[in-house]
Amino acid sequence: xxKAKLFSLGIVAVAGLTxxxxxxxxGKSGSTDSTGGGSADGKTDAAHSVAIVTDIGGVDDRSFNQxxxxxxxxxxxxxxxxxxxxxxxxxxxxxASEYTTNxxxxxxxxxxxxxxxxxxxxxxxxxxxAQNPDTQFGIIDDVIEGKDNVxxxxxxxxxAAYLAGFAAAYTTKTNKVGFIGGEEGVVxxxxxxxxxxxxxxxxxxxxxxxKIDSQYAASFGDPAKGKALAASMxxxxxxxxxxxxxxxxxxxxQEAKAINEQLNEADLADKKVWVIGVDSDQxxxxxxxxxxxxxxxxxxxxTLKGVGAAVQDISTRALEDNFPGGEHIxxxxxxxxxxxTDGFLSDEAKDAxxxxxxxxxxxxxxxxxxxxx
Numbered sequence: 001x002x003k004a005k006l007f008s009l010g011i012v013a014v015a016g017l018t019x020x021x022x023x024x025x026x027g028k029s030g031s032t033d034s035t036g037g038g039s040a041d042g043k044t045d046a047a048h049s050v051a052i053v054t055d056i057g058g059v060d061d062r063s064f065n066q067x068x069x070x071x072x073x074x075x076x077x078x079x080x081x082x083x084x085x086x087x088x089x090x091x092x093x094x095x096a097s098e099y100t101t102n103x104x105x106x107x108x109x110x111x112x113x114x115x116x117x118x119x120x121x122x123x124x125x126x127x128x129x130a131q132n133p134d135t136q137f138g139i140i141d142d143v144i145e146g147k148d149n150v151x152x153x154x155x156x157x158x159x160a161a162y163l164a165g166f167a168a169a170y171t172t173k174t175n176k177v178g179f180i181g182g183e184e185g186v187v188x189x190x191x192x193x194x195x196x197x198x199x200x201x202x203x204x205x206x207x208x209x210x211k212i213d214s215q216y217a218a219s220f221g222d223p224a225k226g227k228a229l230a231a232s233m234x235x236x237x238x239x240x241x242x243x244x245x246x247x248x249x250x251x252x253x254q255e256a257k258a259i260n261e262q263l264n265e266a267d268l269a270d271k272k273v274w275v276i277g278v279d280s281d282q283x284x285x286x287x288x289x290x291x292x293x294x295x296x297x298x299x300x301x302x303t304l305k306g307v308g309a310a311v312q313d314i315s316t317r318a319l320e321d322n323f324p325g326g327e328h329i330x331x332x333x334x335x336x337x338x339x340x341t342d343g344f345l346s347d348e349a350k351d352a353x354x355x356x357x358x359x360x361x362x363x364x365x366x367x368x369x370x371x372x373x
Contacts, residue, residue, distance in 0.1 A: 042076065044086030048319045050075070051111040052311065053091045053102045055118040056221040057246035063279045064246055064307055068117045068140065071308020075315045085109050088315075094221075099124040107132050113318045115140060115311060118220075119187050125150065136323045138314055140307060141187050148326045153310045156332035157187065158194030158367045159360050160303035161242070163333075163340040164276045165198015166356050167301045168240040169210055170349035171274060178213045178233040180252055182220035182245035186369075191244035191278070191303075193371040201365075202352060213238055214371075217248045226251030234259055234273050240300060242276040249278065253285045256298050265294040277302030281341050301343030306331050334361040 052068050059069040069090050075081075076088040083089055089111075091102040099116075103124045106114045114135060116125040119142035129137045129147045136149050143152040168177040179195050181188040196212055203210040213233050217225040226248040230241055234255065241256070243249040256275045263271055268290065275286060277299050286299030310331060317324055331337025340357075342350055359365045 042080045042082035042087065044082050044084075046086045046110050047112055048081075049086050049111045050088045050113045050115070050311075050315045050318065051091060051106040051109070052115040052117050053099070053106060053121060053124075054093050055099075055120045055246070056093055056096060056219075057118075058092050058094070058221070059090055061220075061247040061250075062282055062285055063249060063277075064305070065117050067280045067305065067307040068115065068311050069308075071311040072115075072315065074308065075312045078312075079316075079319060085111075096120065100127065103128045107135055112136060113138065113315060113323065115314075117307070118142075119185060120183075120220075136318060136325060138311075140310065143328050150326070151314055151324045152328040153314065154328065154330055155305050155307075155310075155338050156190070156330065156367075157244075157303070157305065157338060158190040158197075158369050159333035160305065160338035160340055161191045161194030161244070162198040162201075162360060162365075162367045163353050163356055164242045164301065164303050165195045165200070166202040166353050167276060167340065167343075167345055167349055168195070168242060168274075169199045169202030169206060170346065170352050171300055172210060172240050173270060174237045174239045175208060175210045176213065176237045176239065177210060178215070178230075178238040178241040180226060180229050180233075180241060180243040180245050180249070181214070181216045182248050183218060184216055188216075188244050189370045191242075193368045195242050196371055197367055198356070201356070205352070217245055219248055220246030222248045223251035223254065227255045230255035230275075239272070240274045240276065242278070242303075244278045246279075249275075249282075250285075253282070253299075256286070257288045260296070260298050261288055261291060263290055264292045265290050265296075268296065272296075272298065274298050274300040276300050279303065279305040279307065283341070283343060297344060299343055301345055302341045304339045304341060306337050310337075333357060 054065040057065045059065050081087045093102050099121050115138040117140050122142045125137050125139045126144050129150045138151045140153050144150045215229050230252040243252045256273050259273050282302045283299045286297040
């Protein structure tokens with residue numbers, strides 16, 4: 001594999017795209033779903049067609065998969081390429097058992113470049129790449145070596161999560177914060193490790209002890225489990241939760257909303273609970289009204305991950321017949337590949353996050369990739 005390299009990209013443009021709420025059917029191309037927001041207008045070009053295959057979170061997960069789909073949609077519109085076979089589309093997976101079938105289905109439909117969105121699709125992408133050397137593949141959030149027809153794109157999630165740790169530490173009133181992960185693995189390890197390190201460093205700067213409750217849902221597509229975990233944490237005194245759990249995170253937002261809706265405006269200063277979003281700006285998910293009718297928001301901030309921008313970047317290179325096969329492209333904090341929104345951070349928290357970001361970008365702080373177990 002060619003040497004890993006950092007690549008700068010415009011993460012904000014993609015992360016700021018509106019949430020489409022698209023939904024597809026497992027094992028079927030997204031073009032079969034009239035709610036997907038795509039268009040049949042534009043040109044077809046089979047030699048430069050692109051498809052993404054989602055994990056079980058789906059393109060309406062308000063997070064990782066949705067960011068990828070929004071990036072591909074933006075690419076299609078930018079280049080006047082039609083949605084569907086011969087253009088661009090998605091294939092949604094509702095079960096892990098569908099990954100291989102869906103990747104192979106995209107190959108059979110003639111898509112030239114096919115992305116597996118998430119490390120859970122690594123085995124399926126690697127097998128398909130071996131069987132189809134003339135098709136180009138991309139794996140997001142993992143690395144496949146020794147394949148000239150595969151590009152690997154990973155992100156320094158630990159660096160963005162480090163900033164989330166600062167945001168949580170500078171916001172908590174109870175000195176208890178929580179982390180909810182989807183499935184355990186190297187990717188979510190980075191989120192957890194970065195968040196814990198951020199909370200620890202920020203608590204030292206603040207001169208106080210902050211406890212961290214870290215839990216896993218064992219799924220990226222189980223909102224009910226996310227809600228239950230969040231309820232337990234909030235009941236235990238946690239007032240800020242950072243989730244890195246894909247669609248499971250919808251349940252975290254549901255629980256925070258249910259709690260905050262029972263509060264009057266006067267209670268917010270002491271009793272409000274917060275959520276830190278992941279992978280895309282999840283501020284819209286935090287909108288609610290207090291018991292006495294005040295419009296408010298509980299999404300403290302969101303870590304941004306340029307999944308959509310990475311899909312756009314690689315798809316554009318493929319369109320220009322410059323597909324970066326065999327390369328491992330790394331998107332980090334220094335080059336804008338990951339970041340944290342300001343959200344509803346206090347001025348003090350914003351200043352602390354900015355200082356932490358500058359120190360990480362300068363290499364003065366090394367953020368771990370694996371949590372201490």
